[in-house]
Amino acid sequence: MVFVSAVLTLVAVALLVIAGATLWWQMHAWSSPRSFRSVGFEVPVRARYSFSLIVPCREETEPVMRATVQRLLAQDHPDLEVILSVGHDDAKPMTDGLSTVEIAQALARRWPTRVKVSINHDAVKNKPRQLNSTLLDCTKEIVGIIDAESLTQPGLLRHVDATFQGTDADVVQGAVHLMNYRDSWFSLRNCMEYRIWFRSRLHGHALSGFIPLGGNTVFMKRALLEEVGGWDGDCLAEDCEIGVRLSCLGKKIVVGYDSRLATQEETPERIPQLIKQRTRWALGFMQVLAKGEWKKLPTRSQRFHAWWTLVQQHAVAFSGIALPLAVLTGFLVDVPPLVVLITFLPLAPTLTMLGFEMLILREWSREMHLDVRPRDYLRLVLSLPFYQLLLAVAVLRAAWKYFTGDFAWEKTAHAGSHITPQLTLVGQQEKAA
Numbered sequence: 001m002v003f004v005s006a007v008l009t010l011v012a013v014a015l016l017v018i019a020g021a022t023l024w025w026q027m028h029a030w031s032s033p034r035s036f037r038s039v040g041f042e043v044p045v046r047a048r049y050s051f052s053l054i055v056p057c058r059e060e061t062e063p064v065m066r067a068t069v070q071r072l073l074a075q076d077h078p079d080l081e082v083i084l085s086v087g088h089d090d091a092k093p094m095t096d097g098l099s100t101v102e103i104a105q106a107l108a109r110r111w112p113t114r115v116k117v118s119i120n121h122d123a124v125k126n127k128p129r130q131l132n133s134t135l136l137d138c139t140k141e142i143v144g145i146i147d148a149e150s151l152t153q154p155g156l157l158r159h160v161d162a163t164f165q166g167t168d169a170d171v172v173q174g175a176v177h178l179m180n181y182r183d184s185w186f187s188l189r190n191c192m193e194y195r196i197w198f199r200s201r202l203h204g205h206a207l208s209g210f211i212p213l214g215g216n217t218v219f220m221k222r223a224l225l226e227e228v229g230g231w232d233g234d235c236l237a238e239d240c241e242i243g244v245r246l247s248c249l250g251k252k253i254v255v256g257y258d259s260r261l262a263t264q265e266e267t268p269e270r271i272p273q274l275i276k277q278r279t280r281w282a283l284g285f286m287q288v289l290a291k292g293e294w295k296k297l298p299t300r301s302q303r304f305h306a307w308w309t310l311v312q313q314h315a316v317a318f319s320g321i322a323l324p325l326a327v328l329t330g331f332l333v334d335v336p337p338l339v340v341l342i343t344f345l346p347l348a349p350t351l352t353m354l355g356f357e358m359l360i361l362r363e364w365s366r367e368m369h370l371d372v373r374p375r376d377y378l379r380l381v382l383s384l385p386f387y388q389l390l391l392a393v394a395v396l397r398a399a400w401k402y403f404t405g406d407f408a409w410e411k412t413a414h415a416g417s418h419i420t421p422q423l424t425l426v427g428q429q430e431k432a433a
Contacts, residue, residue, distance in 0.1 A: 005339045011322050015346035018315045021308070023349045026196050027356060028204035029257075039203050041159035041256035042166035049161050050079035052138035052222065054118075056130045057086050057148045058411050062103045064149050067419045069107050072146060073114060077157035082115045084108065085134040087125045126409040127215070128231035128238035135222075135230050144219040145239075150176070151264040151418065152217070160219050163256050170224050170251040173202060174217035175262040177368070179418040181376070186274065187267040188380050189387045192357050194265075195364050199257055206255045210297060210306045212285075213243030213253070217263040224251065235291075236407060237284020244288055244306065248296040259367040266418040271390065276410040278394035279401065282313040286402045313398065316391050319346075354381055 029035050053072055057065060065084070072082050084104040091099040098106065104117045118134040135143065142164065146152060156174065163172050175198035178191040198214070205211040218239065228245055231238040246253060268274040288294070294306035358377055365372035401407070 004333055005335045008335065008339055009342050012343045012345055015319055015322060016349070018319055019346050019349040019353075022312075022315075023353050023356075025201050025204055026353065027200065029200035030356070030360075035203070039199070039255065039257040041258055041261065042162040044155070044158040044162045045165060047078055047158065047161050048165055049142045050140035051077065051081070051142045051144055051157055051161075051219070052140040053080060053082050053144045053146050054131060054134050054138070055082060055084050055146050055148055056127050056134070057084055057100050057104060058090060058125070058127075058130075059092070059413075060100050060103065060148045062098060062106075063419060065100075065103050065107060068146065068148055068150055068152075069111070069115060071151045071153075073111060074154050075152065075157045076154050077161065079140065080114070080157060081138075081140060082111075083118050083134055083137055084115065085118050085120065085130045087130065088119050088121045089125065122233075124233075126233070126236070128235060129233045131238070132230040132233055135225060138222055141222055142219050143222045143225055145216060146263070147216040147265065149265055149418075150216055153261045153263070156217075156261045156263070159256065159258070159261055163254055164219075164221075167254045168252065169254040170221055171213065171246060171253040172219045173206075173211075173213055173253065173255045174219070175199065175257045175259075176214065176216050177259070177262040177264050177364075178267045179264045179368075180266045181370070181372075183267060183269070185379065185383055186271070186387050186390065188361075188376060189383045190267040190274070192361060192364075192380065195360060196357075198255075198262070199360075202255045203257070205305075205309065206253055208305045209299070209302045210247045210294070210309065211243050211253050211255070212237075212240035212288075212309060213246075215239030216265070232291075234407065235284055235287050236280050236409065237288055240285060241288045241291070241293075244293050247302075247306075248293055250298075259364075264418055268412055273412055275390060275394045275397065277412045278391055279398045280410050280412075282316075282395045282398035283401055283407065285310050285313045286398060287407070313395050316388070316395050319388065319392070350384075354384065 029039055055065075055068055055072070069082055069084070072080070084107065086101050086104050088101070090101050093099050101117075101119065108115045108117050116137070118137045120130045120133040122129045122133065131145065142160075144160075160172050160174065163169060176194055178187070178194045181188040181191045202211065202214070215238065224246075228242070228249070232241045235241040243253070268277055289307075289310040294310065295303060297303045297306055357380060361372060361377065361380060364370070
């Protein structure tokens with residue numbers, strides 16, 4: 001019994017530390033009025049930089065690709081090119097009898113002076129390899145990465161341009177919102193995850209001097225990308241990995257957030273898609289941790305922060321499995337009352353986070369003019385344990401793939417469920433023009 005009590009206490013303390021630290025980082029932007037106001041872009045001034053916007057595509061449908069290109073071409077910045085990055089083997093017809101390569105070529109023919117196609121011929125296909133081959137076709141000063149299903153806002157590039165000018169940044173990271181919050185039981189929680197990551201947590205990472213970059217709506221000086229050799233072609237979290245390398249080199253990375261400028265995406269359609277996506281991310285973080293570039297950071301504080309961030313995937317798996325088991329054991333096993341109380345300690349930061357998430361959902365719905373109802377708040381609360389279990393499954397799956405050497409790229413399918421109202425807006429803009 002003493003052994004069981006000791007194990008339960010240690011597990012509870014570990015879970016308390018993990019939950020408390022996660023809460024601390026997630027609430028960075030709301031920790032003070034200064035932090036809350038310090039996350040915006042610079043005010044647009046006269047355009048100075050030119051932009052090459054890479055859109056990596058893999059097994060995409062024509063409506064998804066067309067919507068993304070239309071929104072990029074609706075930018076009010078005067079100097080940009082859109083490069084559709086595709087694999088040479090992506091020739092299987094997707095919609096209307098066209099393959100991804102054929103769709104890309106058709107879009108380039110429609111806008112011949114502004115859109116072009118870059119075809120990757122590597123035997124191994126993944127996003128970083130496509131980015132590296134497409135980098136050779138970029139002709140502008142700033143390279144931006146926009147995912148294939150992303151809907152950008154018209155003023156984004158002017159604000160990014162102004163931020164490069166006003167802060168002398170090497171990299172500017174923008175924000176992404178997931179929009180289809182009612183499509184599944186887990187979609188709202190997925191949306192809140194993104195909201196907290198881009199609205200708050202990334203800014204805290206940037207201030208610490210270590211930042212795992214996002215892989216979408218991120219902009220880097222082309223000369224810098226060429227200097228560091230582009231992306232790691234074998235890493236499944238190429239965005240995180242290049243962020244680590246740039247942090248180690250002391251490059252200035254600025255994170256900008258404005259809900260009016262956030263790129264809009266969709267959540268995965270089904271649970272298997274979500275698990276595959278999170279498996280890929282977790283596996284990529286494991287690769288970055290093992291690679292050890294983060295050990296080159298100049299201060300002990302930065303190295304600890306980097307290590308803690310990269311092992312979060314392991315912490316998710318541990319928490320998702322250990323928390324319910326610890327609480328259940330506290331109920332079923334005859335242990336001292338003090339030990340039972342200790343097993344419930346991790347619930348305190350968890351319940352605190354739930355309360356904050358409800359406030360963040362209210363803030364997000366007002367900014368985005370969404371019709372969030374009481375049942376949505378209830379769904380946010382009730383979905384937490386099941387969502388954490390899904391994430392734990394994904395991380396355990398990633399650990400298995402890591403130790404068996406399976407680093408094959410698993411694509412997240414894009415259904416385009418967030419596109420219809422946006423296409424209407426684009427069509428109106430094109431008619432007005």
